[in-house]
Amino acid sequence: LVDSPDNPKNEVKLELGSKGIQPQTT
Incomplete structure (x- = not known):
């Protein structure tokens, strides 16, 4: 489910x- 590991x-x-x-995420 995590696409960007660098995104907290x-x-x-x-x-x-x-x-x-x-x-809601930008």
Whole structure:
């Protein structure tokens, strides 16, 4: 699920994604 390992937002995306939430990322 992580496309960019250098992007710290991925951790949040995975955490929220597991909850079925789609965080808005630029």
